[in-house]
Amino acid sequence: MRVPLSWLREYAPIPEPADHADIARRLTAAGLEVESHESVGDIDGLVIAQVQAIEELAEFKKPIRYCRVAASEADLAADPQSLRGVICGATNFAVGDRVVLVLPGSVLPGGFEIAARKTYGRVSEGMICAPDELGVGEDHAGIIVLAPDAPLGADFTAYAGLRDEVFEIAVTPDRGYAVSIRGVARELATAYGVAFSDPADPEPADLALLGSLTEEGPDVHPASIGDPGACDRFVLREVRGFSPSARTPAWMWVRLARCGVRSVSLAVDVTNYLMLELGQPLHAFDRGKLTGPIVVRRAAAGETLETLDHVARALHPDDILITDSSGPISMAGTMGGLATEIDDASADLVIEGAHFSDVGIAKMARRHRLHSEASYRFERGVDRELPLIATARAVSLLASLGGGAVVPGCTHAQVPAEPVTISMAAGYPDAVAGVAYGRDTVIRRLAEIGCAVTQEVAAAPTIAPWRDPAWRTDSTRAAGAVPAKPEVQADTVAVLHVTPPSWRPDLTDPADLAEEVIRLEGYEELPVRMPRAPAGRGLTAAQTLLRSASRTLAESGIVEVHTDPFAPVRDADSLGLAADDERRPAVRIANPLSEDEPFLRTTLLPGLLRALARNVGRGFPDVALYESGLVFRPRPGAPGAAPILATDRGPTAQELASLAAALPDQPQHIGAVFAGDRELPGWWGPGRAATWADAIEAARAVARAAHLALQVRAAARMPWHPGRCAELYLLVPGVSGEAEVRVGYAGELHPRVIAAYGLPARACATELSFTALAAAEAAGKVAGPKLSSYPAATQDVALVVGSAVPAASVEAALVSGAGDLLEEVRLFDVYTGAQLGEDRKSLAYTLRFRAPDRTLTAAEASAARDAAVAEAGRRVGAVLRG
Amino acid sequence: MRTLAGSARAHWKQAIRTMSAPNKNYDPVEVKALSPDEIERALASALAAIAVAGSLDELKAARLAHAGDRAPLTLARAEIGALPPEARAEAGKRVGAAQGQVKAAIGRRQGDLEKERDERVLIAEAVDVTLPAARAVQGARHPVSLTAELLSDVFVAMGYEVAEGPEVEAEWYNFDALNFPPDHPAREMQDTLFIARQDGLPGSSGIVARTHTSPVQIRSLLTRPLPLYVVSPGRVYRNEASDATHLAAFYQIEGLAVDEGLTMADLRGAIQAFVDVLFGAGLRTRLRPDYFPFTEPSADVSMECHVCRGASVKPGADPCRTCRSMGWIELAGCGMVNPRVLVACGIDPDRYSGFAFGLGVERALMLAHGIGDIKDTTDGDVRFSRAFGMEL
Ligand SMILES: [Zn+2]
Secondary structure, three states: OEEEHHHHHHHOOOOOOOOHHHHHHHHHHOOOEEEEEEEEOOOOOEEEEEEEEEEEEOOOOOOEEEEEEEOOHHHHHOOHHHOEEEEEOOOOOOOOOEEEEEOOOOEEOOOEEOOOEEEOOEEEOOEEOOHHHHOOOOOOOOOOEEOOOOOOOOEHHHHHOOOEEEEEEEOOOOOHHHOOHHHHHHHHHHHHOOOOOOOOOOOHHHHHHHOOOOOEOOOOOOEEEOOOOOEEEEEEEEEEOOOOOOOOOHHHHHHHHHOOOOOOOHHHHHHHHHHHHHOOOEEEEEHHHOOOOEEEEEOOOOOEEEEOOOOEEEOOOOOEEEEEOOEEEEEOOOEEEOOOEOOOOOOOEEEEEEEEOHHHHHHHHHHOOOOOHHHHHHHHOOOOOHHHHHHHHHHHHHHHHHOOEEOOOEEEEEOOOOOOOEEEEOOHHHHHHOOOOOHHHHHHHHHHOOOEEEEEEEEOOOOOOOOOOOOOOOOOHHHHHOOOOOOOOOOEEEEEEEEOOOOOOOOOOHHHHHHHHHHHHOHHHOOOOOOOOOOOOOOOHHHHHHHHHHHHHHHOOOEEOOOOOEEOOOHHHHOOOOOOOOOOOOOEEOOOOOOOOOEEOOOOHHHHHHHHHHHHHOOOOOEEEEEEEEOOEOOOOOOOOOOOOOOOOOOOHHHHHHHHHHOOEOOEEEEEEEEOEEEOOEOOEOOEEOOHHHHHHHHHHHHHHOOOOOEEEEOOOOOEEEEEEEEEEEEEEEOOEEEEEEEEEEEEEOHHHHHHOOOOOOOEEEEEEHHHHHHHHOOOOOOOOOOOOOOOEEEEEEEEEEOOOOHHHHHHHHHHHHOOOEEEEEEEEEEOOHHHOOOEEEEEEEEEEOOOOOOOOHHHHHHHHHHHHHHHHHHHOOEEOO | OOOOOOOHHHHHHHHHHHOOOOOOOOOOOHHHHHOHHHHHHHHHHHHHHHHHOOOHHHHHHHHHHHHOOOOHHHHHHHOHHHOOHHHHHHHHHHHHHHHHHHHHHHHHHHHHHHHHHHHHHHHHOOOOOOOOOOOEOOOEOOHHHHHHHHHHHHHHHOOOEEOOOOOEEEHHHHOHHHOOOOOOHHHHHOOOEEEOOOOOOOOOOOEEEOOOOOHHHHHHHHHOOOOEEEEEEEEEEOOOOOEOOEOOEEEEEEEEEEEOOOOHHHHHHHHHHHHHHHHOOOOOEEEEEEEEOOEEEEEEEEEEOOOOOOHHHOOOOOOOOOOOOOOEEEEEEEEEEOHHHHHHOOOOOOOOEEEEEEEEHHHHHHHHHOOOOHHHHOOOOHHHHHOOOOOO
16 A cells, blocks of 8 residues: 555654654554655646646647746736747646646656757747656646646645655555554554544534534435345435536645545545545445435345446345445445446535445455455455544535535444453463563553553453353364363453454454554564474484485486476376376366466376476486475365364364365375486496386385385386386285285386477386385384304306296295395396297396305305295296206 | 416425425535525626616516526525535525525615606506596485475474475365454465365365465364474465466475463574574574464564675665665564464463464575576476585
């Protein structure tokens, strides 16, 4: 919100000269963050002048006028042709109009220097100004035409209050009262310790005009509230005989412009001016266009309204409407209807000021995507007392500026509302802040924001009086995590009973009051105390494992990346997923950033593959990337929606379960992709291309970090090459023997996938469920090894098996057959060749044997080897290579 | 004569076989080798051969020839036993002196030749040690991950535990339990990505892509024993177009402490502690009022600019890009846990109080390392991660 200092100062007379940086600092410290500041209107040489003669110069492409202007009372009597001549390109004025003349030698905003010069064949000694040329708004439709009583020859800068300091303030959504000059001025007065005069206090002149503010007037247009939940106060006042052509005074349109509001007409400007000053949105109806009594109600089915912006809107049954006998005439607190809008002939005006439901207006504005200055204020909470005051000031201002007569009294419909009183231990703000403010300070600060405070000595009241009596239900908390507070009767303390003012509907809890005290005392004054958490348990096993896995991958030459979690529709097809693949159903975003990417990822691979292609495209052909992150898999049969639970008590276990049931599965995955060389070529020799084996080894390395031995078998699964894809699983001990737990896949990508993502040939990929891996790791601790210092006996064997026999099976057989003496088995060669015969391969292993308690004899080692070979023969038909 | 060929063992065996028999049959011819002249001649021949050895290999050959098992002096020594006992001492002395001279000469020559080799030969074998030898492709951690881990570790060291939660989250956790009332403008402070109903029906699913890590506060309060000190790093989502400082999916880290008697002074202490770790000690922090529904009071945290330490604010000073010459940098949001949050989690706010704070991980990284464009963090370009390597 933009606020001019001159306006603030009317109600918060802070000392001159004001230092804008100090003002910004103090407002920010009070919770009204000043985002920027601008010094405006420092223009010399602006004179109020009167146009005495106009000569139309017709020989140019556009209309040009040569005007003679009077700049003093004496000039009025002079021959117009002897007066100062000024060229002007605007035509929205006539002889006799008072205008703003800028004299040669002046400098206008933007560094535009004015000089007497010859133009359009005449000498122009100055310029007649449009608003934007003075830096006031953006209006360049014509020059400024002032009211006839503007003092001739006077300095316009002073007359219109051009010179000002404008602050841009970011108001947080809880401080509705601060979306007004009134609210900001109150904070400014408090910050400087000066007396605040409230613009909402009725002027004696207004009261004289209207009687008491609440006095009803039988002649004012009738109105009633049909839905007490939609509106709890509705006030109408009237002005009759208003002059529609009356001009908005300069000081008013300058202020409106400083706040970023365009001047429209006097009637509209007055309502906007009061909204800015007080925070109360007002609406003006043309009385002549109203038919029958006004009723505030919700919309009926099928009703429509054409609003001021010429949009015909279908109304929702929850919409709050102002209606008359003709039907809807305005969307309450949001936007008026076109049919009852005031126009340039409206002389009888009905001014509406109301207090609508904040939630009702918020919903309506969101439903219709119709966010206005009025709805912005209503959503944040408007002072319930303001409709009576703001309408009074409106009719008073309209009558004094635009002529006409104020109709005595008002129409006042209301739903009574009791003020809220908050009881709080006087020491509570101290306890929140960790500072001993003392009771007097607390009471004084609360009074400064407008609270009425009484005190008594009593037992300390709860700080959560609104909680459900059953607030501690059968949630986990009640299960014993927190011991119940001992039921000792507390000592009596000083208790404050605080009634917040009508403009602070945001103050409902003791915590809100504590914040007010603490912010006004200053956050700068808070002490720093070093925290004193009890000893923690450090990272969990899974958290440590994720770091280890990540580090393992990075140290093996793979670069960690973070990719976009949003997934395009085409990914499932690009990956070649079958129609029933579990990675096809995805969590859909209802309002995605891009219609092309409506899903959350079900697999890490597409993001990684895109990043891989991007790196290759940028000249990095030898790249390996990995990512760890969540993937999102809808749970079949999950309920369509998660309930919204109560907040005035803890949830029950069943309620929490109902939330959990509605959420998708979100396992943590680790993915890795490879292209180009895994080892680089160089002067030392050739490089080594990354292959399916590197992809599987990356997975094994992650499993090793978890002390788990990954089992591998061939699989066919997209997006992998059907002959070069490994399924990765663990054998996990369970109640009924070892269970297989699948943790992922790795291998070379399918050529169609490589083409779809524009990757280099033979690119490879791995994807693991870290969640599954971590769950398996949690099973046990590593047993310390017993190191035998007796010599090892190594035996090499070459086994011939069918070429389809997996090496993993051969190795498993060797391990099983060799018995306890086997320390390590290592495959060191794979050979295929004509001499082995068709469909045969030779696998050469080194078996290392060692006994814990003796030196093995050659015979023992050989016997163990023979047993291993025999087992391999039995299981996979292996024969020793002759 | 065998010199270099054969193993040392073969030489030894040979020497045994050719050795004379014990001195039963004295044979004056056989002991000619022990005559002073013969020894002198063998010595001279040895010294000459050593002197002319031009390389370590030649010297080795000379050593074998003149001091090895088959060398004349060695063989002569073997014949001593054939002498009459009274002659043995003198002959032994003579042979020993000659062998000593040969050994010394070899040692000297060895030293000279090694020196020469060091000066010439090793230099000739020199390689260009500046040749690059990086055969392995360089891997790296992602600096955002590293920053989240670093920040977590700061708090873990203070006794906090790391809590995690789902990224697709029930609205109740993300908003309601955190005191964002339905239809309150506070909900619009964070542009939310809503999850569509899985059953395809119209209406709200009650599920969102979490807009902050704060729902982990709720999950922690519901499941962990009190007192509770947790920190929760994680990815969060906003319906915001990316620009140089915004991403639709980015990382936050939040801290939460709930205990008896916690005050804003403790909050300030916790914040000062992490600023000290992240940016070095001695930077002041500043709290100013702000608004978050789940804290009351709420504040935003600024720290003194770690680059200019406020110097850029003074008139005429060099401008500072990091703090835009403001002297302070907005770093985090924080506050005292709103009692309404505690009640929604079944915790007694009359007994327990708490504080919470949160900051953007990317922002902390960008500030600490002078990164200008947040989009670099999700682009996947290997140069970005590699610039940091394995640690920040
Ligand atoms: Zn700086």
